[in-house]
Amino acid sequence: MTRGSDFLQLDPSDIPRGGRTEWLVNALRSAIAGGVLPVGTRLPPTRAFAAELGLARGTVVEAYQRLTEQGLLTAARGAGTVVAARPVRSPAPVPSSGSWEPTVFDGDVIDLATGLPDLAAFPRAAWLRAERAVLSGTDTRSLGYAPPQGTPELRAELSAWLARSRGVRAAPERIVITAGVTGALSILARVLRNRGRTTIAREDPGADGNRAILDHWTDSTVPVRVDADGIDTAALAATGARVVLVTPAHQFPTGVVLSPERRRALVDWARERDGLVIEDDYDAEYRYDRSPVSALHGLDPSRVAYTSSLSKTLAPALRSGWLVPPAHLLEEVVEARWAVDLGSPSLPQLALAALLRDGTIARHLRTMRSRHRVRRDAAVAAVREHLPGCPVLGVAAGLHLLVLLPPDLDDREAAARAERVGVAVQPLSRHRTVPGPPGLVIAYAGQGPARLREAIARMGATIRL
The missing domain is CATH 3.40.640.10 (Type I PLP-dependent aspartate aminotransferase-like (Major domain))
Incomplete structure (x- = not known):
């Protein structure tokens, strides 16, 4: 008998062991992107959802966490896990200016171009408490x-x-x-x-x-x-x-x-x-x-x-x-x-x-440093695997990396190719006045480790060093 869930009619029976978390993440992301799960929808509790699917609870917890890190879900005490936003859709593909033919990508864009911290970690509860205290005592x-x-x-x-x-x-x-x-x-x-x-x-x-x-x-x-x-x-x-x-x-x-x-x-x-x-x-x-x-x-x-x-x-x-x-x-x-x-x-x-x-701000910063370090490490490891030989600069601090490209590559074309496969990234030349070596600026703080690995793998495949 096939075991599955009435929720979204999911059936994990043919998913290989070890790939179940990614399968569930992709299934939920697709449902959110397609409007099947509108913003505000409350997802099933992790324990009940895992039991219905016949999966380990940790698999569902990890899937929810990844989507929360991407800003698509939010978890609030007493309200459970709720859909917070829809993924950003990629723009229409730009015609290729050379012989390379773009891959048409119609999924959600992984944003490595916007230099933001992990906004999903914003201390909402603490901010609301502070505002209430201010208003009550003002x-x-x-x-x-x-x-x-x-x-x-x-x-x-x-x-x-x-x-x-x-x-x-x-x-x-x-x-x-x-x-x-x-x-x-x-x-x-x-x-x-x-x-x-x-x-x-x-x-x-x-x-x-x-x-x-x-x-x-x-x-x-x-x-x-x-x-x-x-x-x-x-x-x-x-x-x-x-x-x-x-x-x-x-x-x-x-x-x-x-x-x-x-x-x-x-x-x-x-x-x-x-x-x-x-x-x-x-x-x-x-x-x-x-x-x-x-x-x-x-x-x-x-x-x-x-x-x-x-x-x-x-x-x-x-x-x-x-x-x-x-x-x-x-x-x-x-x-x-x-x-x-x-x-x-x-x-x-x-x-x-x-x-x-x-002390809320100081505690928040300590948490964010730890979280961003994990994302930095994931991004660096993915660059070394999928963009081998490209020097990585600026890793000791901050929220972004600079990946230098071979001198014969046009970084604007490299960024355009990445965009066609659903990855937004900034070319180094965008920030130059005087011409110089090509590179890509990768803002890693806003994406979880799995999404970073996925994005950089896509980039490596399409840039073709």
Whole structure:
């Protein structure tokens, strides 16, 4: 007699031992993608579902966990496991520009292009508790306009947090709450423009998002090459620029750490030219195989404007970040923050202050470091297996890898081929101004180990090194 489940009419009788978890994951994912399991559907309890299918309970638990890691399911106490989202469908295939014929892929896209943390791990319950506590304890004055610089409560907690975690010593009155790093860069660029600083140097390769923001607010940006020690400070000096944007703790996209010699040289450059270093402390919280690297800001707070955000710590949806400008820019920065929209909403700031104060953020980061390390290891192992001979950079920290390709390959074509088989990945050339070696930037934090292995196997098969 065939044993199966009335739920989705699944029949595992012909699935070989050892492949049952993957079979169940694929069956549930297909049902979610096809609308058979709409968002909000409650799945059977793992014990009952396993009994109906004749499988070990651990198989069902693992399948649910993988789909939760992909953001398709969510588990809440008292509510069971519920469908949270449908998979993203791949776009229509792009016609091939060469002799290689694309594989038409009509499944869900595995996103290795978006540099996000594991959003499925967002501490929803803790955030809701903090919001309820804030609302229950808030007087009417707190429901009015917050200072444009940010609530005193959050700035006080951030002052202590940044000193402990990043070596940034800034009194609460020196911190400005912004709409992420993008908000900080926009405000700084406008303030600097008013002071006649209309050209900003930047790392090359460097994050194309930051480049786009600076290009919007300034007359020009100047690319400065990055090597194994970080930004080339001699090349920077030759540009004549007096402002530079850097990611010294974990450079995007190369993953290199700015060397001690370059750190000193960069600060000296700013002092000699009455210049400013804008430090984007990009994903510095995530380190796996190396000791913490303190923020550059501590070398000279009068020449370094420090900025970071919660986008890589909690979620970009919060749009919460901060800026610590040099003292001589603070008044103008606060005025510019006021002129934009009177400042950030105060209730989320108060909730975040509570989570910093009670240690929730620190505990969340410890959990995320462990989870992301496992995903990093899975991605590196898969690259070595399916893209043999390709160097992997930036593995010691952060949320992404850089895989260098053979020099005769076009990384944009490689990324296009990957997309045709359902894998979204960024070509390194997207982040370059000056041509250089080809590569692929792989953001691994948002996918579970199994999905990472699947995605990189697909990439390896289609790129055909």
